[in-house]
Amino acid sequence: MDMGLRTPAIELVAIDMDGTLLNPAHQLTPRVKQAIAQARAQGVRVVLASGRPVSGLAPFLEELGIDGAEDYCIACNGGLVQRLGDGHRVAEFPLTFDDFVYVERVARELGVHFQALDGKRLYTTNRDISHYTVVDSHLSHVPLSYRSVDDMDPAMSFIKLMMVDEPTVLDAAIARLPAELIERFAVLKSAAFFLEVFDHRAGKGPGLKMLADHLGLDRSQVMAIGDQENDLTMLQFAGTSVAMGNAVDVVKATALHETATNAEDGVALALERFVLRSSQPNP
Secondary structure (H helix, E strand, O other): OOOOOOOOOOOEEEEEHHHHHOOOOOOOOHHHHHHHHHHHHOOOEEEEEOOOOHHHHHHHHHHHOOOOOOOEEEEHHHOEEEEOOOOOEEEEOOEOHHHHHHHHHHHHHHOOEEEEEOOOOEEEOOOOOOHHHHHHHHHHOOOEEEOOHHHOOOOOOEOEEEEEOOHHHHHHHHOOOOHHHHHHOEEEEEEOOEEEEEOOOOOHHHHHHHHHHHHOOOHHHEEEEEOOHHHHHHHHHOOEEEEOOOOOHHHHHHOOEEOOOOOOOHHHHHHHHHOOOOOOOOO
16 A cells, blocks of 8 residues: 555544554654654644553553643543543443443353453452453553452443453354344454453544544544554544554454554654655645
8 A cells, every 4th residue: 555645634643552552562662752742743633542541551641741731542442532631531431330240241151251440440250360361450550359240349330341361262252252242332352362342332433533523623634553453443433544564454454554563663654654744745
């Protein structure tokens, strides 16, 4: 695909975190940081859009300087769209305790690990806590608790529920998901070992659309960059969509453009080609 084509002036860029913004060591590279700083200096809004909760975005938002009164983030796969300056929530789609009980039961019947995020803490009902749950707790900067279903407070609500396991085990479970679960929730893989379950109204695409509407922007003024299935809806919404070189095949097939991998400063290359040149006149 031609990465040099001119696009309408981009005012908002939504960037996935893991596998996209961050390199394989879960770090921001100097070139990516510089490209984002240059885009922001041009007046372009840069928004991190992640399956992580806000606490998991916070260190990188701070490192990038995206922490002003009028900065936003899209967290928990669009389950929460929040203004960072004052915590104002543009959109929020919590799941109920009944949802928690149902999805936990399905996970148990399918033989996969389960976890639930209420925004402040990660819960698992598995005594043999999954390695992936421990890593998620660490990367998301949220404390982790083991609780049986009976020990949970029925007044609780959750931003997202997840089935978590080794890729082959998880894929086998996905093939056996009951139709009721798929009809009742949005269900998407965010990594080979994570299946995310959240409100149908949520998702990175709907979250990005709600933010664009809130800011008075048309989709032609929006760019999105991602690598996994949970990025598909925001890539479909954005007027300029870019798949990472390390993206899964369905993402590459959906996006209009492709950049380098997250080990090769793919986000910086995309910003340099579409955003940092967009304000320059055509030669």
